[in-house]
Amino acid sequence: MGIQADSVPNSLEYERVAGIIERQIDTGAFRAAERVPSLRSMSRHAGVSIGTVVQAYLHLEQRGLLEARPRSGYFVAKRGAQPLALPTPRKAETRAPRGVSREVVDTVIESFGRTDLVALGSAIAASASRINGRLNGLTRRTLRDVPSLPNVFSSPPGLAELRGEVAKRMALCGLPARADDVVITNGTMEALSLSLRALCEPGDAVLVESPTYFGILQLAEHMRLKVVEVPNHPGSGIDVDALERAVRSTPLAAAVLQSSFNNPTGGLTPDAAKRRIVAALAKHGVPLIEDDIYSDLHFGRERPTPFAAFDDSGNVITCGSMSKSIAIGYRIGWAISTRYTEALIRGKFCTTVGCPTLQQHVATRYFRAGLHDRHLRHVRNHLRDNCERFAAAIAASFPSGTRASHPAGGVVLWVELPKGVDGTALFHAALEQGIGIAPGLIFSATGEYRNFIRMSAGMEWTPAVAKAVALLGRLAGK
Amino acid sequence: MGIQADSVPNSLEYERVAGIIERQIDTGAFRAAERVPSLRSMSRHAGVSIGTVVQAYLHLEQRGLLEARPRSGYFVAKRGAQPLALPTPRKAETRAPRGVSREVVDTVIESFGRTDLVALGSAIAASASRINGRLNGLTRRTLRDVPSLPNVFSSPPGLAELRGEVAKRMALCGLPARADDVVITNGTMEALSLSLRALCEPGDAVLVESPTYFGILQLAEHMRLKVVEVPNHPGSGIDVDALERAVRSTPLAAAVLQSSFNNPTGGLTPDAAKRRIVAALAKHGVPLIEDDIYSDLHFGRERPTPFAAFDDSGNVITCGSMSKSIAIGYRIGWAISTRYTEALIRGKFCTTVGCPTLQQHVATRYFRAGLHDRHLRHVRNHLRDNCERFAAAIAASFPSGTRASHPAGGVVLWVELPKGVDGTALFHAALEQGIGIAPGLIFSATGEYRNFIRMSAGMEWTPAVAKAVALLGRLAGK
Numbered sequence: 001m002g003i004q005a006d007s008v009p010n011s012l013e014y015e016r017v018a019g020i021i022e023r024q025i026d027t028g029a030f031r032a033a034e035r036v037p038s039l040r041s042m043s044r045h046a047g048v049s050i051g052t053v054v055q056a057y058l059h060l061e062q063r064g065l066l067e068a069r070p071r072s073g074y075f076v077a078k079r080g081a082q083p084l085a086l087p088t089p090r091k092a093e094t095r096a097p098r099g100v101s102r103e104v105v106d107t108v109i110e111s112f113g114r115t116d117l118v119a120l121g122s123a124i125a126a127s128a129s130r131i132n133g134r135l136n137g138l139t140r141r142t143l144r145d146v147p148s149l150p151n152v153f154s155s156p157p158g159l160a161e162l163r164g165e166v167a168k169r170m171a172l173c174g175l176p177a178r179a180d181d182v183v184i185t186n187g188t189m190e191a192l193s194l195s196l197r198a199l200c201e202p203g204d205a206v207l208v209e210s211p212t213y214f215g216i217l218q219l220a221e222h223m224r225l226k227v228v229e230v231p232n233h234p235g236s237g238i239d240v241d242a243l244e245r246a247v248r249s250t251p252l253a254a255a256v257l258q259s260s261f262n263n264p265t266g267g268l269t270p271d272a273a274k275r276r277i278v279a280a281l282a283k284h285g286v287p288l289i290e291d292d293i294y295s296d297l298h299f300g301r302e303r304p305t306p307f308a309a310f311d312d313s314g315n316v317i318t319c320g321s322m323s324k325s326i327a328i329g330y331r332i333g334w335a336i337s338t339r340y341t342e343a344l345i346r347g348k349f350c351t352t353v354g355c356p357t358l359q360q361h362v363a364t365r366y367f368r369a370g371l372h373d374r375h376l377r378h379v380r381n382h383l384r385d386n387c388e389r390f391a392a393a394i395a396a397s398f399p400s401g402t403r404a405s406h407p408a409g410g411v412v413l414w415v416e417l418p419k420g421v422d423g424t425a426l427f428h429a430a431l432e433q434g435i436g437i438a439p440g441l442i443f444s445a446t447g448e449y450r451n452f453i454r455m456s457a458g459m460e461w462t463p464a465v466a467k468a469v470a471l472l473g474r475l476a477g478k
Numbered sequence: 479m480g481i482q483a484d485s486v487p488n489s490l491e492y493e494r495v496a497g498i499i500e501r502q503i504d505t506g507a508f509r510a511a512e513r514v515p516s517l518r519s520m521s522r523h524a525g526v527s528i529g530t531v532v533q534a535y536l537h538l539e540q541r542g543l544l545e546a547r548p549r550s551g552y553f554v555a556k557r558g559a560q561p562l563a564l565p566t567p568r569k570a571e572t573r574a575p576r577g578v579s580r581e582v583v584d585t586v587i588e589s590f591g592r593t594d595l596v597a598l599g600s601a602i603a604a605s606a607s608r609i610n611g612r613l614n615g616l617t618r619r620t621l622r623d624v625p626s627l628p629n630v631f632s633s634p635p636g637l638a639e640l641r642g643e644v645a646k647r648m649a650l651c652g653l654p655a656r657a658d659d660v661v662i663t664n665g666t667m668e669a670l671s672l673s674l675r676a677l678c679e680p681g682d683a684v685l686v687e688s689p690t691y692f693g694i695l696q697l698a699e700h701m702r703l704k705v706v707e708v709p710n711h712p713g714s715g716i717d718v719d720a721l722e723r724a725v726r727s728t729p730l731a732a733a734v735l736q737s738s739f740n741n742p743t744g745g746l747t748p749d750a751a752k753r754r755i756v757a758a759l760a761k762h763g764v765p766l767i768e769d770d771i772y773s774d775l776h777f778g779r780e781r782p783t784p785f786a787a788f789d790d791s792g793n794v795i796t797c798g799s800m801s802k803s804i805a806i807g808y809r810i811g812w813a814i815s816t817r818y819t820e821a822l823i824r825g826k827f828c829t830t831v832g833c834p835t836l837q838q839h840v841a842t843r844y845f846r847a848g849l850h851d852r853h854l855r856h857v858r859n860h861l862r863d864n865c866e867r868f869a870a871a872i873a874a875s876f877p878s879g880t881r882a883s884h885p886a887g888g889v890v891l892w893v894e895l896p897k898g899v900d901g902t903a904l905f906h907a908a909l910e911q912g913i914g915i916a917p918g919l920i921f922s923a924t925g926e927y928r929n930f931i932r933m934s935a936g937m938e939w940t941p942a943v944a945k946a947v948a949l950l951g952r953l954a955g956k
Binding site for chain 2: 102110113132148149153201202327329342
């Protein structure tokens with residue numbers, strides 16, 4: 001059963017208002033540091049309530065486009081103007097995961113392991129030597145304090161102290177979790193995998209975004225699940241109307257949605273839309289597994305709210321990790337749920353049994369040391385600056401007609417090449433030149449996004465990276 | 479379709495000869511350090527070739543019952559006489575995994591995580607402070623030499639240097655593997671899980687031992703697989719005739735067999751039987767996944783040979799880890815295969831993505847430092863002594879009619895209680911007294927082994943442990 005995307009995706013009033021402002025920023029009508037219309041005047045101008053304008057401005061602030069100044073109003077944030085238009089949204093449809101060529105995926109995975117590439121392929125923030133030093137210091141202290149750890153087994157659900165720290169952090173962003181709701185996993189992917197395993201039988205259909213992280217599609221194929229794709233827009237995130245239609249028309253065993261800053265589009269779904277999505281899924285009895293991995297990497301002031309904050313029925317499992325913001329080498333993640341922890345524990349026990357004991361202790365000490373928020377500010381500033389540098393470099397060297405996302409958080413840029421330019425061919429050509437990217441084709445089971453690529457903006461911006469982006473642009477123009 | 483166990487399980491000539499000697503040791507007819515009949519006289523006595531007697535004596539040596547002395551012949555090994563008869567073999571049949579009560583399994587898993595118990599439940603060797611100190615030293619050196627590791631991602635198949643070390647070790651025990659054949663996993667269970675995922679579709683049937691490690695049965699249920707069980711005897715291991723009948727009569731997607739020292743029976747399948755098993759499975763196109771986790775913990779002189787050493791067709795995946803012999807907290811294991819590595823890598827990438835980088839480096843340094851064999855000798859001596867202490871304590875305090883395995887390696891004892899004594903009730907009663915054991919029921923999907931328990935002999939033998947075993951015996955006699 002086909003599900004068509006809307007040509008006008010957002011039916012929400014406040015998103016219409018936000019769109020008016022965003023277009024004026026994009027065209028340069030409003031410049032950086034310039035004051036935007038007051039709440040009252042915008043309310044009159046757009047014919048909506050003041051409350052709706054507040055919602056719109058808060059959303060733009062969260063996306064890093066506006067800044068609030070106490071007692072002065074809202075101003076355009078000081079960030080580079082977006083030099084390229086946003087990629088175009090696409091259709092999506094129900095189908096069994098198919099045709100993501102195994103060979104392409106195998107080559108992408110292999111390229112992630114190569115240390116000889118300019119690694120624009122994997123969605124990883126650059127290693128910060130400062131954070132590594134702190135973590136290694138905590139590791140040394142842990143070895144000294146608990147020398148028996150190599151032979152201490154950490155049974156699922158994992159170290160109680162770490163579960164407590166994770167629960168505390170989630171409570172700060174609107175999800176009142178208890179330590180007993182947390183299961184420690186080998187990164188976010190194991191949390192997603194165990195959650196799907198707890199909820200789905202082979203042959204079931206699950207709802208995902210289009211595009212979505214290709215590992216989610218690989219996981220669905222691995223588990224013999226079908227996927228139903230609903231569009232995610234590079235600006236406003238998940239197309240709620242399309243999602244509601246999909247939930248009404250197709251029996252679904254679960255939904256797997258990214259909480260914020262979709263990988264690859266960077267799209268951020270507003271809170272009001274999240275509320276509608278949670279309600280629609282609960283109404284039709286479809287459990288929601290959210291992938292909250294990028295929410296900490298927001299460029300705006302506030303961390304986006306997880307879906308689970310809008311749920312009071314136990315219908316949402318929140319999956320996250322410390323891989324993107326702290327230590328990808330640790331393989332520490334979590335799944336948070338009030339309803340499914342027993343099933344998650346059972347699944348963990350018979351597939352990977354436990355998580356490394358040492359890293360669970362070090363992560364606990366790290367969170368308790370209170371260093372995390374300062375570190376995150378540093379990472380976020382780095383990523384925001386990098387996204388702008390990459391966007392400018394793409395605009396300068398890629399062929400005319402190229403579009404790119406303008407993310408308000410996360411690590412990746414989603415680049416639409418002119419029609420007829422094959423992202424997979426570019427991926428292979430780039431590999432030959434020692435550059436890793438990810439071809440757009442692998443981010444959907446529909447066969448769309450052939451003329452897209454995903455680039456990581458997580459690297460340090462160095463002359464080698466600048467040269468690699470320029471070379472990519474020339475290869476794309478050939 | 480039912481598969482009946484033989485009442486005389488071993489059709490092999492040399493096993494008959496070995497049985498003659500073993501019974502005479504068990505009854506005390508041959509005492510410790512006494513010379514057994516020469517090859518020539520035993521050949522005449524039993525009416526078999528000298529080669530067959532050599533095979534029989536080598537097998538008894540491997541099982542720790544005989545010792546060879548250069549130019550003097552074979553002698554009964556200096557170990558305690560087995561105070562209890564071996565548990566009786568059971569029937570086995572084809573069926574979907576069922577009735578292992580979730581509640582019982584959940585309680586067992588939970589008990590593994592409790593630090594307030596005398597932990598006779600989990601099959602773990604006691605933490606050796608010496609090995610922990612060495613590993614922690616290597617960890618400190620790794621942190622100093624490669625301080626960026628927290629943010630270095632190790633893509634599957636895992637660290638090349640570690641894969642090389644694993645391949646080298648396996649080559650020493652008869653499996654000529656290359657680094658490229660090795661995929662690093664989160665312990666042996668992930669290796670088994672990825673292997674099954676690469677070979678099976680939901681609803682398929684897989685061959686397992688009866689009894690077998692309950693995690694394997696949980697994994698089959700988790701993956702919606704059926705199991706066909708063939709008997710494993712506490713002495714001679716897998717019943718080859720039953721296996722051959724099962725392979726002929728039932729379509730099987732794979733076999734999951736423990737290479738040596740079956741958990742829970744301790745049974746050791748002789749090389750000649752392994753050769754027949756490998757041939758039968760290859761003939762019927764059934765891939766073999768072997769769980770090689772206990773082979774390093776042999777009490778006899780030689781490490782038992784993995785099944786894969788008898789395969790030249792790429793039909794065997796060998797799974798192992800450093801969890802039982804070195805560091806259970808590290809979560810480092812491997813799957814070795816010439817044919818299935820790509821499928822294993824693909825599965826790993828979309829479920830747990832990678833293994834912790836630090837532990838892979840430390841494990842590499844550990845193997846390269848050449849300390850492993852000396853450490854293993856220490857662990858094996860400890861385990862052999864402990865098994866005898868446990869067996870003697872069980873004989874002294876458990877009700878008359880109790881039987882127990884007399885393993886030639888590994889960490890566990892398989893205890894058959896008198897008919898009518900419920901192992902699950904004993905498990906619950908023991909938990910209330912602060913003692914962890916594993917109930918026999920969970921080691922089969924047939925509902926058999928209700929009057930069995932599994933005890934770990936991995937703990938240090940302390941007065942608290944002695945008291946716990948005595949209390950268990952009293953509880954079992956109530």
